[in-house]
Amino acid sequence: MNTRTVHGLAVIALFMSACATKPPPPLPPHPEVVSLLRKVQSIAILAPQVEYTRIVFTGENERLPLMEKNISETLLSEFESTIGGQYTIRKPPEDQPEERKREMEFEVQQLRAAFATRVKMSSAEEEEKPTTRTRVTVGTAATALATRFDADAILLSRYSGFQKSGGQKAKDIMAGAVLGVVHAAEGGIVEVALIDGTTGELLWMARGVHARFPAGARSTRPTTARGAVGMALAGFPPKEAAAAATRAAATVPESAAKSPAEPLQKTATQPQGKE
């Protein structure tokens, strides 16, 4: 299998490995993203929500807390180094009482919930009538946090990844040999969203993925979580012309998220010309 084919299948196999639901593509940027970003001086980078799981053949999958901690630190450091050069980074005070920390964490969860609700709704609208710009607001869930951090905008992020055990990899190889595809042995996806702290509007959203394949199969996709962040932030801050393209580039092929029971050969015919 050549590099080109494997590359095209990277995202596909990532989702085929563990996902039965099609993830909606990132929403288009705010119509005035460029001018609004000019007013942003400070950004609160919220701790990413990280889930990392070891998939084992028997199904006794387990979360790997140490790995999650490492990935969380990597993501934060990547966000800070990329965004910190252009904006002032705001962080929560470290000496907060436990109760206040928990309350803040709950506000973050509320923001995630409000954002998820909006993304779901807007994605359905996008599917019916695709646009290159969209206005999406999460309301006061964002402004409360922005007030707390004294930040002009909030960077919300999430990462979900996996690694497979030897038994699971062997099973994938067997299935792949029959169906003619290669499954990722490990991988992940990172999503970032920048939300205006004053209005609660989504300014910009992007996604990056990484995948590592068994020996012999090469891919030009990033192989680490750090690489996935680089991919997601490649278009940040968005320029007028580039903003519209962000969404198209990050869209997961529809076939990528179908049930694992779908014939995999179909996915190999997806357009692969964006290398």
Next chain:
Amino acid sequence: MARRLAGFAPVPLLLILAACSTTPAPLTSDAASYGVDPDEKLLLKRATALDDEVRKKGLLFTSSDVDAYVNEVGKRLVPASAASAVNFRFYVLREPLVNAFALPNGSIYVNVGLLARLENEAQLAQVLGHEVAHVVKRHSLDRQRSRRNTMIVANIADIALFGTSIAYLPAVGALAGQSRENEAEADRSGLEYMSAAGYPLAEADKLFALIREVAPRESVWGSIYSSHPDNQDRAARASEYIRSAKLAVNPGAPARVEQYLKVRYEVALENIRLKLNVRQYQLAINSADSALVHSPKSAWLHYYRGEAYREMAEDPIGAAREQAWISGRDSDKEAVSQFRGKKQALLATATRSFQDALALDEGFAEGYRGLGLVAWANGDAPGARTSLKQYLDRGKEIKDRRYIENILGRLDKP
């Protein structure tokens, strides 16, 4: 190829093991073996991790009164022999879905969405008794032995949703999801505990009736707290069991309505706040109306009711989607235009609710916020300016100061 096939070698062995697995003995008859089995050890480890995650994410409702009350009621239901083996703890979760669940380590969670629906302590006892039974009967272990873990699938399926306050649910499903047989057994045992604790079993019927009224999307699909078809005959099965097992029905015992309503008020406020956050306007209105029956003098309840109407007026697409979501239909343009057409009426209702709140407490800052935002939506700049400034002047901790000041800034522009 031989090496590749080696990965499949455990399959026959697993099938044999699955076939040979036995139902674990309940804690009431074999407390000594609790936590010894490797499967159960793993479950307990995961349950503790989930407890930590829920706490760390601030998902626990931390009112000391509510917490103490729920624990007092819950502990009264635990059979003594099980209490010596497991440290039962009862938590209230800041989650608007109508649901409750038990983890194998004795942690029992009940959502504010469910607590806000109940009418008295006896009904709470039945809910908690049911969940206690899952732990006592070791249902998680039983389930673990008979199915594969689905945690990873659920986690990654949620990938594009940025997580939610219910991000714990996939893990909960893996630890606390139960078979229909186990649910039926928990219903029976729950009634036994409820009876032994002296609660009137007549409340069981009422609880099942309440659950039948829960809108499909208000609960976890297929759960015993939903109006799932399988749940329709639970009441009949419960009545039959009460008769056949000759349980004491405690006919004269009080259902303890007053005690329950004291804590339900706080829970109801949280439930409405959470619903508004995820744009469940109609459900928030329903909850506010229901809570106002018992607490008509609460300025907060009037305020949240007003907020639900105001937000509904300003978000016709969201309101139409919620309406469709509740009724299980697709949202359509006609519904959106209907909500658009009702904008003034909705804003007028919101205004009346904010005025009701201020009539009860003229220093109630949020009431001015509501009036200011309605005025803003109506294009009444002077009215908006006056009310929003009053809000900022009177409020103690203005969480949305940035948002309000931005509006004031726009109003001040010529």
